[in-house]
Amino acid sequence: MKLKWNAGNRIELLENGEEYFPRVFAAIAAARREVVIETFILFDDPVGQQLHAVLLEVARRGVQVDLTVDGYGSPDLTPEFIGALTDAGVRLHVYDPRPRLLGLRYNLVRRMHRKIVVIDGETAFIGGINFSEDHLLSSGPESKQDYAVQVHGPVVAQLHGFVHQVLAPVRSALMGWVRQGFRRAPKVAPVQLPAAGEAHAALVTRDNERHTNDIERCYRMAIRTARREIVIANAYFFPGFRLLRDLRRAARRGVDVHLILQGEPDMAIVRIGARLLYHSLVKDGVHVHEYCRRPLHGKVAVVDGEWATVGSSNLDPLSLSLNLEANLLIRDTGFAAELRRRLQRLIDNECREMAHDALPKRTMWRYLTSAVAFHLLRHFPSWADALPRDGKFVRSFIGRRQVDIPPEALRQVER
Incomplete structure (x- = not known):
């Protein structure tokens, strides 16, 4: 294991949805070129609807949006919720989108559990907070106590490169590469961001x-x-x-x-x-x-x-x-x-x-x-290692197209 430490970062602690969601939604609304989101849970509740609305707004003015959710953590997104996003140009990716069996979710292991947002390759958020109302105190006694950070500085380039590497097999499939055999995901050229603070981060x-x-x-x-x-x-x-x-x-x-x-x-x-x-x-x-x-x-x-x-x-x-x-x-x-x-x-x-x-x-x-x-x-x-690995790993909704990315292609990212 070789860690890449980056100097010169500004990192702000965000506690619970009350601090996290306003920062994320404001940063997305100000996006000029690109928004990339990975989240384990996205619910069609008041918080999910706020995210939905701001993604529609930026996508309609030409910002490229990639949204990745987990098939187990986000199992109940309606066709209307998904269709509005994809019609606006949002590329939605679902990790391991298996159907329910007798009404139960059975794809319990090997989940995409990350929570990352990267905007214009300049601002990033990472932590444990999902896009769901139960991260707000107003949701009641079952609301969750949690933390995330907002990041500016050189380490954002590392986060940006990582989320693009994850998306590389999806883009390869759209270009027809899957039919020609799987290729190693290409690395994104590193971007040099100016120092924004004094923190070292990796x-x-x-x-x-x-x-x-x-x-x-x-x-x-x-x-x-x-x-x-x-x-x-x-x-x-x-x-x-x-x-x-x-x-x-x-x-x-x-x-x-x-x-x-x-x-x-x-x-x-x-x-x-x-x-x-x-x-x-x-x-x-x-x-x-x-x-x-x-x-x-x-x-x-x-x-x-x-x-x-x-x-x-x-x-x-x-x-x-x-x-x-x-x-x-x-x-x-x-x-x-x-x-x-x-x-x-x-x-x-x-x-x-x-x-x-x-x-x-x-x-x-x-x-x-x-x-x-x-x-x-x-x-x-x-x-x-003996637990199941395979299945339809990613289903991408690109406009009215559905593209399934098989496990062999996705695993190029993990090598």
Whole structure:
């Protein structure tokens, strides 16, 4: 794994939909040439309709728009919703668009879970926030606590090149290349953007070919080199055995380790899985805080007040071993201090710490389930390779045309 660090960036933290959506919609509305969006979830709700409206506006005045959604995360977009976009010139791409089976979604693994927006190759957004109303506090007690960043500066060129590389097989298919045999996705020529701030930043991604564990390795490197403090807020926490071991070792050597996890999860199994790990973590000195105000959806971390990450990757088997993910790594004391301050606010006001006396008793059943969990974590990455890969990977809606991009073409991007 070779990270490309870019100096001279300005990175602004955005918390929840209240801060994120106005920034994104305003930036899209000001686009001059191009808008590229990848999102796991797009719903036909008030937020999705706002995105729909601004994309129609810019597409009708000649801005090229590519919108990629996931077939599992965005399963219910109506023909009217899609048709209006494509009639305006938006190119809509659906990753793994499998139909329901007996009314159920069964394409559970290897999802396109990234959340990236790049505008004119000059402004970018990346994080964990989807285009859905449940990221707004006004949606009620089930609204999600989450984070993203707005980025200006040289690292935007790295994000821009990445999203174009992902789209290359689609363009190849439209040009008839699929009929002639699959080709490696061409690289986009790097663009030099002027410095906009003082932050160093790097894009790190996870795929199912060459970059299978890059995000996990970046987390582990930061944990192993931590000297004073680690703060991780992560919605779905059931990480690999080695990452857990690194956290426990960091706490034992005197690093102040804090985990902010779900206390009011959107799926009950999330808390059940995480709680299997609490005893061993707390025993070694890790501070485990359950966020209890509403469902936590964030995927962020701060180490030693210098290193931070914001992105789409959870610390669970799906994100670390199966899904397509993207995180931004950030080295900037000002940004790290702001993220750390906001996480401390959660700890102080909206979390309960799972101290020894607050943990459930260690019954024989819990010992057995914990042992099974640890063995699962140790071996899951190798088991994941046996899970299904194929299917119709991308269906693109280009005007009135539908173009299916097979797995072999898409995998050129991951090599």
